Amino acid sequence: MQNWTIQKLLNWITGYFTDKAIDSPRLSAELLLAFVLQMKRIELYTNFDKPVAKEQLNHLHDLVKRAGENEPVAYLTGRAKFYSLELDITPDCMIPRPETELLVEHAIEILRARTGNQFVCDLCTGCGCIAIAIARNYPNADIIATDISDAALSFAVKNVEKHQLKDRIKLLSGDLFEPITPQLEAHQFDLITCNPPYVSEIEFEKLEKNVRDYEPATALLAGADGLDIHRKISQQVCSYLKADGILILEIGYEQGQAVRDLLEQAGCFRQISIKKDIQKHNRVIIAER
Ligand SMILES: C[S@@+](CC[C@H](N)C(=O)[O-])C[C@H]1O[C@@H](n2cnc3c(N)ncnc32)[C@H](O)[C@@H]1O
Incomplete structure (x- = not known):
């Protein structure tokens, strides 16, 4: 043998x-x-x-x-690496992607340019990767992170504990901003981050088998045009941002103009910019109040 x-x-x-x-x-x-x-x-x-x-x-x-x-x-x-951090995951959480590290880089840069303790909200947190990467790299931030999937959130809880961030990251279950009520210590934020689902129904059918058949559809699909969640965030975001607050969203590489239009319609942003990833694809949109 x-x-x-x-x-x-x-x-x-x-x-x-x-x-x-x-x-x-x-x-x-x-x-x-x-x-x-x-x-x-x-x-x-x-x-x-x-x-x-x-x-x-x-x-x-x-x-x-x-x-x-x-x-x-x-x-x-049951493991994934994100921003050099090891995270526990299950098939209930989307696998964190290297492309999303661009959003984290911009988020940290934005926070470093501000003074005082910062309140951050991470929507659609999944396994908690964005919130944890920000908290580990920027010590003066308190973060509220939400997700509609309790199964994904249970892994975010594990990851927050693993990285000893229980006192700085609060995890809440619900639809986008819904769990953020005025009773909370912070209900308006310096920075809101989100990597939402953004795959359209047609794109979903064409996804690679390892993604379509294994990753949770709720983490990927966002209606017929893939913009349902960006649309909803744009409609709600202004009341959750401080007067000088900033929103940073991940986008599909063909969604830049459509999401820019949605954020312009929100009516509270003075500047909107789109950032490209290393493949020169539009990947992140930043809107400043
Ligand atoms: C693209 S994954 C992002 C996960 C993680 N933030 C990351 O970057 O890898 C989208 C996440 O959004 C969550 N989600 C989908 N619809 C939602 C909604 N209406 N409100 C809150 N979370 C939602 C899914 O459960 C999933 O965890």
Whole structure:
């Protein structure tokens, strides 16, 4: 019987994922192997010749098969990285995307240009990634984060605890601003962030299998034109922003003009700008009151 070492397994799984056209085959292989062996990825390389026990091989075999059928590696391991932070996730939460780090970068830059303690609201928080990344990188912010999915919020609770931010991030369940009532300590914010669902019905049918069949539809779909949530936020946002408050939203790369129009109709913004991601796609819109 073949003696499966870490090196042999890494090479075999990488080849298998390449044949199956799985994204980032080497990285996916490393993540699964590190998860099963309970090692850091770097430790795989310092233990290249170590043989892997039969029980672990069986576990790995099951996960590799599922990944080969397009089940996302992040759901198989229950972990995702965002803004260099490790987060726990389940299939009830959308997997945080590297593109969303652009929104966080702008949010932190905006906060650093302001003085005093800042009140931030993160709508559609999912696993809490944006709120947590802001809180970890900007110490003078108190954050309220909301989501309509209690299942996703239960993971946001775990992640907030994991990153020791319980005293700075309050998580509330409900439709956008609905849980933010005047009784709360802050009901008007210096900064409102949101990465809402923004996929249209037609785009949804064309999504890659690993997204459409595995990620929660409530995190992706936003009506016939993909703008239902941007529309709703634009209608409500002015009463939740301070007189000099700022809104920052993620957008689909073809939605820039449509969302700009919605925010202009909101009637409270003096400046609206669109930022591009590294692929030169419109990705973030910033509206200043
Ligand atoms: C695109 S995901 C973003 C998750 C996370 N903020 C991120 O950037 O990865 C959208 C999130 O919005 C939530 N959501 C959808 N409709 C909502 C609504 N009407 N009010 C609040 N949250 C909503 C979904 O449950 C999902 O967690």
